[in-house]
Amino acid sequence: MQFSADAAETLALRALTWLVGNDELLPVFLGATGASEGDLRARAGEPDFLASVLEFLMMDDAWIMAFCDAQNVPYEHPMQARAALAGTADMHWT
Numbered sequence: 001m002q003f004s005a006d007a008a009e010t011l012a013l014r015a016l017t018w019l020v021g022n023d024e025l026l027p028v029f030l031g032a033t034g035a036s037e038g039d040l041r042a043r044a045g046e047p048d049f050l051a052s053v054l055e056f057l058m059m060d061d062a063w064i065m066a067f068c069d070a071q072n073v074p075y076e077h078p079m080q081a082r083a084a085l086a087g088t089a090d091m092h093w094t
Helices: 005-020 026-033 037-042 047-057 061-071 077-086
Strands: none
Touching: 005 026, 005 047, 005 061, 005 077, 026 047, 047 061, 047 077, 061 077
């Protein structure tokens, strides 16, 4: 499935909402990214930030599977959405 930018952002926002509601995983995300809770609200509309949410969840199979299962999303959709958010920009994994 080819994701449009809008569909990719929608899925990433769903992932962010799910992450915010996950009391165990949210602190790990904040610690790993250096983001604050205020950043979550302020940057929720930025494709780069939304891409970072998907990248974070994709770091661990259990995390991405938990999100997909909770949201009834096929497991490959977050990766496809991440690619759509990247557009033609290079991905940097550092």
